Amino acid sequence: MSSEPTHPSSAGSPSPVSTIWRDLAWVLAVTALAGILAAEFDLSERAYRFTRGMERFQLDELPTTLCVLSIGLAWFAWRRYRDARRELNRRRALEEQAERLLADNRRLASQALQAQEFERRYLARELHDELGQYLNAIALDAARIRDLSSGQDNTQSRAQPPASPRAHDPEIHRIALGLIQSASHVYRQIGDMIRRLRPIGLDEFGLPSALEHCIDGWRERLPDASFSLTVEGDYSGLSDALTITLYRLVQEGLTNVSKFARGSRVEVFMVRAPRETHSADGTNPLTDEIVVTMADDGPGTDLTKPRAGLGLIGMRERVEALGGEFHVASEPQGGFLFCARVPAHAGLAEPVN
Template sequence: MTRTKALAWAGGASYPLMVGLLVGGMTRASGTVHGVGALLAASLLAGVVRRRPLPALAMALLGSTAVVVGMPSSAHDSLAASYQGEFLSYLAVDLILGFIVATCTRRASVVAVAVSFLVQLLVTGGFAHGDNLTVNGVIALLAMSAACIAGLLRRERREHAVALRTQEVAEAVTAERLRIARELHDMVAHSIGIIAIQAGVGSRVIETQPAEAREALRTIEATSRETLSGLRRTLVSLRRAERGASASEKSSPLAPAPGPADIERLAAATTDAGVRVDVRRSGNERPLPADIDLSAYRIVQEALTNVVRHAGTGHCRVAIDYGDEELTVEVVDDGRGTTGSGSGHGFGIIGMRERVGLLGGRFSAGPRPEGGFRVAARLPLPAPVGVPVEAR
């Protein structure tokens, strides 16, 4: 980095020397040769332009003006050579001007354009006669306009890219917040529901049925520990994303995320809360991607939470079908159902629908014609890898 900076300023320092050699050493050269020389000398300012564009523009403007003024009289007498020399001399100025329009503030760009056009018009006009003044001014204006338009297009493209990146970051943050909200809701709501029911049972039978009260307390303890473990896993995962996470936090082991294999344990906890759960599995059971595993578990968990809280029944059924192309999860009860889509009870149905939507699946939830409530989710499965395809 230091070497590049030193080379940039060395090039800027050698630019006046090169301009002096052009002015004093090519007295017999044509205007075209002078213009090419000025354009090549301006390439020494490339490093300065990136770091200090406005001083670089001032240096290029002074150098190009010195080359144009220092052209021999024979070059100015030739109309074609004069046009070519003046245009090439100021071409580097126009290129730097386009860079300023693309990167600097609008106020600085306006001032730079105005000063550059005024200097070019005065200098080129000083060597023109009659109609040549109009032609020189039009040529200078067109060249400058082309450079400024290119700079504006570059600026708009960069601003558009920044806006897109900002929008993507905002959408990613929103999606992550929703994911965390779903995780916390699905994790805590089920456990708190069971704890509330068991606490109520325990308080009612603590004097008459001590054994049943002790069982309720054991269920509350086990459910609380499981919930705390899940909260710790979620919070540590969030802290791992922070740059300042310590090595001890990164190396701490975490329990694996729950999946369909843990539904029996979930069903047992729900049974302890007073709702017997019948779990049925079908199809070819196999390991699934982690996001599908977790989503299936959370859908069943939230559906069972709603059964415990709102169904008013003592029995429900969970069906899991491992199909070739999708995983089907269904929770059905024979309770009192609901009057709507179920969203009135909170964010449970909304969270389940969002989970399924993120995986590109299909979700339905609503009362059954024969009574009760049904929640069904179809989660597409990735194509198996390494399966040979028969040639046709």
């Protein structure tokens, strides 16, 4: 069990202000006492020959008093210096602890996001491989039942003699058509779920093509709105965590923007460019960063309302988990503006199995 370090400002310890006044009171008290003793026992006459000339002015005790005062002030300054160093070390330790906690928080958030994407990819694969083939089998069997109920048999070989005609059963034919329509509807819904779980073409064709496909989907959903996508730079060497984060950022941003666009123009801009950073040795190395900006000229919304912040927290967590920055601005009749900056080298060091 770890014990918490004690600090000067912890509970039960005097405050720095009270300590300063207490030490100053001690200095003044000792100085006054030294002056009184020097006057009472003629310490100045006994210790310093040069003070005898001041005796007629009653100032012969002044050097002793000033000497004691100087010593007291030196002690007071040393105490303040020690307290300042102690406070500085305490604050430095707290800053280092806060930095460690922030790094741990970002690492845990990154691992949680990576685990979430891993689970999404697994679910998309299972939906496609397992449910997809069973739905196809159901649709084929329903089509077979439909043909048989209508007196047709398209699977019969031409070399075989024609079978006796089957009676037409309208009820079975109707049920078979319903099964075909239901299977087709479920298949389309599963396809939409797979596309939401894992973007189509992200692994095969890259991030720009996947974003273009996402924009095309929004053009179909909102034909009255104008969507534009501009991508500049090379995105071939990004980590999987960063790639999926950029895609989810645009996807969620379009979802939030489209809620309030109402026929306005939506612009998405992504660029990879060098960024100058300052290292510990004083040099200014250049590292790439990716900037994603989304804006519209719609009515916007009030971000102070709780409902207006839905989805923004997840976007911010994704960006900050990779060491990036996320900003959003919106006001009524002012439109939305999203801006995210992420280092191009960001990624997860430890894969999730």
